[in-house]
Amino acid sequence: MATHDPGGQQYDFLEFETPGYDEEDDAYTPFGRGGDGGTYEPGARKEGTGAAAFLGLPQEWTAASAASLPRAPLGKQEQPRGSGKEEENGGLGHVTAGIKALHLQNDAHNGHDAEEEDGAGSLGSSSDEELGEDASHLQEHEEEEEGEGLDTPEYACRYCGIHDPACVVRCVESNKWFCNSRWNTTGSHIIQHLVKARNKTVALHPQSPLGDTVLECYNCGCRNVFLLGFIPAKSDSVVVLLCREPCLSNGALKDLDWDLAQWMPLIEDRAFLPWLVRVPSEQEQLRARQITAGQIQKLEEAWKENAEATLEEVERQGGEGEEEGVAVLLKYEDGYHYQNVLAPLVKMEADYDKKMKEQQSQDGVSVTWDEGLSKRKVASFRFGRGEEEAGLTVGDELRLKLDVLTARMHGVNGGQAWEGVGNVLRMADGEVSLEMRVSHCPTEVRDGFSVEFVWKSTSFDRMQGALKTFAVDDASISGYLYHKLLGHEVEPQTLRVSLPKRFSVPHLPDLNHSQFQAVKSVLQKPLSLIQGPPGTGKTVTSASIVYHLAQQGVGQVLVVAPSNVAVDHLTEKIHATGLKVVRLAAKSREGVDSSVDHLCLHTMITTLATPEQEELSKLRQLKAELGELVPQDEAKFRKLKTAVGREVLKAADVICCTCVGAGDPRLKNFRFRQVLIDEATQAMEAECLIPIVMGCKQLIMVGDHCQLPPVITCKKAAKAGLTQSLFERLIILGHRPHRLQVQYRMHPCLSAFPSNMFYEGTLQNGITEDERSPDRVSFPWPTPTKPMFFWIQTGAEELSSSGTSYLNRSEASATERICTALLKVGVEAGKIGVITPYQGQRAHLILHMARTGPASASWRTLAG
Ligand SMILES: [Zn+2]
Ligand SMILES: [Zn+2]
Incomplete structure (x- = not known):
């Protein structure tokens, strides 16, 4: 399910128009131009063995400046430079502490000699693994020299084929090469690949001027190129690589000669800085394959299934495999037509969501164990990639796993692999707390866990179910609403209801004029839209409507919103009016704290006085003591809980839940004639349909189509119109909303802009300048x-x-x-x-x- 976080992913791919790379601006031209590329002193090269954080700019390199270099400032790997000892320790140092210093020296040699010497030097001291790698690079180099033009080498850019060693880098995670050209696209090929494949580590080419190095932070060894930047030294042309977080912010290296204010990221305008990885010339770019952004997208998608897929293969399959979603319409012939258009789009979004979530598996996770209130084990760990927090929501399911080897190593779980599923209890600072659903957890083990996202189709299944019900079940919705939602012309209808004498509601603020008008009109109509700009009292208006609907005594009122926050908020307000309200929370969220805990079904079950209560509480106590019940008792426990839960729900005036929650099996066979949907403009159309097809005869939708639309993660589905809410479609069809016109939130000077920009100047101020x-x-x-x-x-x-x-x-x-x-x-x-x-x-x-x-x-x- 997409989250409704306005700060979420929907903004993440905003791309800026960036001017093309301007060669004249290039302040760092030392490499790859005119054969003055650096050469390397073999002894120095060895220390880095495959990881660079300390790059020498060969152009003005001098022996004197080499001596003045701050070496391993944290005292990690203090080694005299160029000594025989260092040669012995080079590989070891790399293995043990991962020293990130690489010094490159410009000898009098020209570029090509240096490359060969570099290769040989590496061979002399590398670990076996690297030796293999280096050797193979050397081989390719030779092959290329012999058969030039016959075949592109392994290090050719997978997008465009450019294969100048100075222009390409290897994505370490995918082991594919890409160039630093941004021809026709909004970022250089390597950056586009890293972003699309969600990778972060790169290695330079062995024959590049800087040699075969993985870029990493000098101070902490972090290899995320999006975090890496460099600081040029004052006196000589040496740079040090330092990560933005935490090293730059902590002021690491400040005590040394490095001026942190000079720090600059290695990536600028979505390309590597040209002194690090050369940008191919215009001529080279023209000769290369002219790949389009669309082709890049296809290729990256294909690599998720088959890492070796080529553009030619992808293009060949393209014809048949490419099912474009049929775009949404404003009007539909009937329920089947409606389902035929929406169902495939919902499926497309579901498939995409599943793929994205399941890609988030993570290995080598360290876990801290705790015990939760319910005596369940709680595992805490870091999950997700940096600031993204993995798009997780509280209540999501994750699977924690331990493989056979780790289990044996720690002698846990009888030496067998272990796995257990839990629900996300909370998230803070990128740390996730997972309440485990299994009682046997290897709590003595802390490291070496894997975490997988357990994708649930529930919300999408319920949307599909609602679409189907709408199409096939005449009783699911009134005829009037059925035709209205399909966009048909229908005779206007007025409901025969006796209007209340007083419209303001107990314990809520008095209604202002536009709120009063809205409430009065809504009560008499089978279908109403209320548009509430920020601060205009949407919740008070909604709660007042619900209060009066409940007074009519035609059955229980169903109140929903796409987000849990909105549902909780509304539940509280409705409760304040004195109505009997029950908040039905998803089972996966029962452990989650909320402001309306006391109104939640799972809490009320424990307090309601019913004949079953005595036996139920006995079993509950037993379960708390033993942790688990014998299967017979467990079955009985569940049966009782269901029965009591039903009683609680039946006794309520109002039931509040999320749109998707309305499809909960606990509400099976419940009918709701009156449905109010809050935040209706942030829900997908099929999502809104879930509460509607439970017998709706009077529908009130509250929202603001001038604010954010529903979040759709699949671009194709979004393009086909899945971002259009039912509320918005009805407005486009000519249904006029009631607009709440008085805002109580902003200083009048602040409301002037939104009022004129979005609400035709109709937004009035309910507060004076003095009050604000x-x-x-x-x-x-x-x-x-x-x-x-x-x-x-x-x-x-x-x-x-x-x-x-x-x-x-x-x-x-x-x-x-x-x-x-x-x-x-x-x-x-x-x-x-x-x-x-x-x-x-x-x-x-x-x-x-x-x-x-x-x-x-x-x-x-x-x-x-
Ligand atoms: Zn390329
Ligand atoms: Zn660092």
């Missing part, structure tokens, strides 16, 4: 009476650690300074919000603020 006056706070606003300003910060975007999002360090530091200034003049930390559309910037802001801002502030809650 900033005068308590002496912040230097440019116009003292208008608490707002725009701040333009120039500073380059950098790719985030995942390569799929962006961050801007100078913007983050300006944000921190403004927040700190606000805190200093007395604004509470909880009242400051920072919003960014980029996941990468969000993660960076949190880190940066926690590090730099006042310690008293709680920065975690701040970035949304």
